[in-house]
Amino acid sequence: MDENHLFPVFFKLEQLQVLVVGGGNIGFEKVNAMLQNAPAARITVVATFFKPELEALAQRSSGVELVQKPFSCGDVFGKQLVIAATNDRELNQCVWEKAKASKVLINVADTPELCDFYLGSVVTKGNLKIAISTNGKSPTIAKRIKEVLQDSLPDGINELLHNLNQLRERLKGDFAEKVKQLNKITAPLVEKKSS
Structure with missing residues (x-):
């Protein structure tokens, strides 16, 4: 493949x-x-x-x-x-x-x-930047995916990034502990909602 x-x-x-x-x-x-x-x-x-x-x-x-x-x-x-x-x-x-x-x-x-x-095509919302690549196969598909992501990302994402950065700077512990804490805090962002 x-x-x-x-x-x-x-x-x-x-x-x-x-x-x-x-x-x-x-x-x-x-x-x-x-x-x-x-x-x-x-x-x-x-x-x-x-x-x-x-x-x-x-x-x-x-x-x-x-x-x-x-x-x-x-x-x-x-x-x-x-x-x-x-x-x-x-x-x-x-x-x-x-x-x-x-x-x-x-x-x-x-x-x-x-x-x-x-x-590649790039989606930007404040400090969030997502690059899209189709490995050179179809710039048109990359452009369409960019449009979908640009529309679906919330406008408040930059404020969320800012708040998480401030929180990260205040967390105690080594790198692994900080990652663990941040993963726990951000888990609701990717949890699937039940209908």
């Missing part, structure tokens, strides 16, 4: 240098998604042209730098993440080769076999 063996990770993009190659629709979509989740992300976009919406987004975001030029291998230098976001398969392949040679993690849009990581 085919299974998803991806390891979910949440990056602090404000602490990393990200390169996006491509200034069209795909580049805009990737930059916009990163900024929605990490408004202080530091992103360099290299392309020979920029979609006007991407230019406007860059003007509103101090961490986004647009560099109008063809991609070169030096663009990868000093970056920790690279996203190849062009409609040009040959250029995307070249970006992938340069990133791999530099041991930099890369995502090649719409080419799962060339991706070290995927940009």
